[in-house]
Amino acid sequence: MKYTLSPELIEDTWYGKNILSLLLIPVSWLYKTFMMLRRLAYISGILPVQQVSVPVIVVGNITVGGAGKTPLIIWLAEFLKSQGLQPGVISRGYGGTVKQWPQQVRPDSNPFIVGDEPVLIAQRTQCPVAISPQRYDAAKALTEHTDCDVLLCDDGLQHYSLYRDMELVVIDGIRRFGNGRCLPAGPLREPATRLRRVDMLICNGWGGKNEHPMEYVTLNPRSLNNDDKQKDIELFKDQTVHAVAGIGNPERFFSYLRGKKINIIKHVFPDHHPYKAEDLQFMDSLPVVMTEKDAVKCRSFADDRCWYLPIEARMTSAFQHRFTILLKDIMNG
Numbered sequence: 524m525k526y527t528l529s530p531e532l533i534e535d536t537w538y539g540k541n542i543l544s545l546l547l548i549p550v551s552w553l554y555k556t557f558m559m560l561r562r563l564a565y566i567s568g569i570l571p572v573q574q575v576s577v578p579v580i581v582v583g584n585i586t587v588g589g590a591g592k593t594p595l596i597i598w599l600a601e602f603l604k605s606q607g608l609q610p611g612v613i614s615r616g617y618g619g620t621v622k623q624w625p626q627q628v629r630p631d632s633n634p635f636i637v638g639d640e641p642v643l644i645a646q647r648t649q650c651p652v653a654i655s656p657q658r659y660d661a662a663k664a665l666t667e668h669t670d671c672d673v674l675l676c677d678d679g680l681q682h683y684s685l686y687r688d689m690e691l692v693v694i695d696g697i698r699r700f701g702n703g704r705c706l707p708a709g710p711l712r713e714p715a716t717r718l719r720r721v722d723m724l725i726c727n728g729w730g731g732k733n734e735h736p737m738e739y740v741t742l743n744p745r746s747l748n749n750d751d752k753q754k755d756i757e758l759f760k761d762q763t764v765h766a767v768a769g770i771g772n773p774e775r776f777f778s779y780l781r782g783k784k785i786n787i788i789k790h791v792f793p794d795h796h797p798y799k800a801e802d803l804q805f806m807d808s809l810p811v812v813m814t815e816k817d818a819v820k821c822r823s824f825a826d827d828r829c830w831y832l833p834i835e836a837r838m839t840s841a842f843q844h845r846f847t848i849l850l851k852d853i854m855n856g
Contacts, residue, residue, distance in 0.1 A: 536708075537587075537701040537702060537704075537709050537710040538698055538701045538702065538710070544702055544704065544708045544709065545708075547704075547707050547708035548704065548708050550707055550708065551704050551705045551706065551707065551708035551709065552705075554705050554706050554707070555705040555713075555714055558681075558705070558712070558713050558714075559713075559714070561683070562683060562713075562717075565683035565684070570683070570684070571684065572683065572684060572685070572686050573659045573684060573685060573686065574685075574686035575659070575662045575663055575666045575674070575685075575686075576666050577666055577671060577672050577673055577674055578673050578674070578688040578689070578853045578854060579662060579673075579674045579676055579685060579686065579687045579688055579689075580599070580673065580674065580675050580676065580687070580688065580689045580691065580853075581676045581679040581680055581682075581685075581687040581689065581690045581691065582595055582596055582599070582675060582676065582677060582678070582679070582691045582693065583676075583678050583679055583680025583681065583690070583691075583692060583693070584678075584680065584692055584693050584694065584695075584712075585680065585692065585700070585711055585712050585713045585714075585715065585717055585718065586694075586695065586698075586700060586701065586710045586711055586712065587706065587710045587711075587712060588695075588698075588710065588771035588772060588794065589695075589770050589771020589772050589794065590693040590694060590695045590727055590771070590772075591693050591695065591725075591727035591737060591739070591836070592677060592678055592693050593640050593643065593644065593677070593816070594737075594739065594834055594835065594836035595691070595693055595725060595737060595836050596612060596644055596648075596675055596677050597644060597647045597648055597835075597836065598835070598836040598837075598838060599675055599691075599846075600612065600644070600648040600650050600675060601648065602838075602843070602846075603673060603675075603850075604650075606847075606850070608672055608673050608854075609669075609670050609671050609672050609673070610648075610650050610671060610672075610673050610674065610675055611650055611651040611652065611653070611665040611666075611669055611671035611673075611674050611675070612641070612644050612645075612648065612650055612651070612652045612653075612674070612675045612676075612677060613652070613653050613654070613655070613658055613661035613662050613665060613674055613675070613676050613677065613679070614628075614638070614640060614641045614644070614652065614653075614654050614661070614676075614677040614678065615638070615654060615655075615656060615658075615677070615678060616628070616637050616638035616640075616641050616654030616655075617638050617640065617794075617795050618634075618635075618638045618639055618640075618794075618795030618796075618797065619634070619635070619636050619637045619638035619641075619654070620635060620636055621636050621637055621654075624654070624655040624656065624657065624660055624661075625653045625654060625655035625660045625661040625663075625664040626653065626654050626655065627651075627652070627653055627664070627668075628641040628642060628644075628645050628652040628653065628654055629645055629652075630642070630645045630646040630649070632645065634819045634820045635797055635820065637654055638654060638795065639795060639816050639817075639819045639820055640677070640795075640816060641654050641677075642819050643815060643816055643819050644677070646819075650671075651665055651669040651671055653665050657682075657684070658676055658679050658682045658684070658685040659684055659685045662674055662676070662685060673854070680692065680712075680713075680721075681712055681713065688853040689722050689723075689849055689850075689853055690720075690721040690722050690723075691721070691722060691723050691725060692718060692721045692723070692724055692725065693725045693726075693727060693737070694724060694725065694726045694727065694730065694734065695727050695728075695772060696726045696727050696728020696729060696730060696736075697727075697728060697772075697775065698710075698772065700715055703715065722849055723735060723842070723845060723846065723849070725737050725838075725842070727739070735838070735839060735841065735842040735845070736839060737836050737837070737838060737842075738836070738837040738838075739834050739835070739836065739837075740834065740835045740836075740837050741756070741779060741832050741833075741834050742832070742833040742834065742835065743755055743756055744756055744759070744812060744830035744831065744832055745830065745831055745833060746827070746829070746830060747818050747821060747822050747825035747829040747830065747831060748822075748825060748826070748827060748829070754830065756783055756832075757783070759780075759783065759785045759810065759812070760783060760784045760785060761784055761785075761786070762785060762786065762809075762810065763785075763786040763787070763788065763809055764780070764785055764786070764787055764788070764809055764810045764811065764812045765787075765788050765790055765803075765805050765809055765810070765811045765812070766780055766785075766787040766788065766789055766790065766812055766813070767790045767792070767802075767803070767811060767812070767813040767814075767817055768789075768790070768791060768792065768813065768814055768817065769791075769792035769793060769794060769795065769796035769798070769814075769816075769817050770794055770814055770816055770817070771794050773789075773791050776814055776832075777789055779832075780812065785812075787812075788805075788809070790802075792817075796817075796820075797820065798817065798820045798821050799824075800824035803821065803824070803825065803826075803829065808828065809828070810828050810829075810830060811825075811828050811829045811830065812830050812831070812832065813829070813830070813831050813832075814831065814832060815831050815832065815833050815834065817831065818831035
């Protein structure tokens with residue numbers, strides 16, 4: 524028989540007070556030591572680091588779960604294009620079922636095969652996108668088969684086998700680092716001291732010292748059946764809707780809807796959930812509102828009740844200035 528921990532128990536263990544976290548501390552120490560030795564092996568040359576012919580900018584985090592990397596990747600891609608560059612994006616393709624790597628991702632690719640986030644990035648940026656568990660393979664494919672002159676590596680901070688020219692780390696401004704412990708006792712993939720060695724820290728929300736705030740701007744809901752059909756979010760005020768979220772931190776989405784005075788019936792699914800038509804059959808006529816990442820996988824069976832909320836990242840002028848300086852440095856070798 525297979526046993527799995529519920530998302531609620533994991534959330535309580537990592538971000539609340541739970542004795543299970545204390546019991547897991549010895550295992551957490553072992554994991555932390557392994558990760559530190561692994562990184563040292565790459566830095567010292569014991570394990571090989573592979574480099575491609577164009578600069579690589581890694582966007583990652585040190586915690587498990589969503590922190591807001593995808594909106595930042597989209598913002599960075601648009602900014603790089605505005606600077607006259609031709610960016611490409613490499614990713615893992617979580618949630619996909621493809622077995623052959625690397626795999627090209629187009630705006631019309633099947634998200635159930637290549638993953639929801641790569642399809643969303645391809646749709647929003649119109650940039651070349653490739654996926655592979657080995658980020659170097661995806662990077663090599665893009666440099667060989669496209670005209671990309673800079674690569675954005677989505678969620679690649681811990682993939683040390685790929686040489687990187689810049690590291691950007693996104694921090695969840697609400698959940699931060701949870702209980703501050705490494706897996707499995709806490710949510711950290713690496714110790715928090717790792718943040719001292721990255722180029723820039725970006726906080727999804729108002730950050731602390733040395734953190735650049737990233738603001739989410741939520742646009743008006745759009746119909747899953749017709750992207751040109753929009754609806755003022757205020758029209759949902761005081762209504763009851765089915766709120767669907769299969770993302771790393773669904774509570775942020777639910778809180779936004781509540782803040783708009785919308786009554787919600789929560790439907791929480793695992794991150795990268797492979798939606799089926801029956802997941803949206805609620806046996807009533809209430810509107811269904813979901814995130815843009817969820818919408819990517821629901822378009823083929825959605826009806827007129829279904830809406831999604833697009834979001835855009837807004838970065839400060841201070842971030843743009845600092846990023847431009849770092850970008851010029853790496854582009855000039």
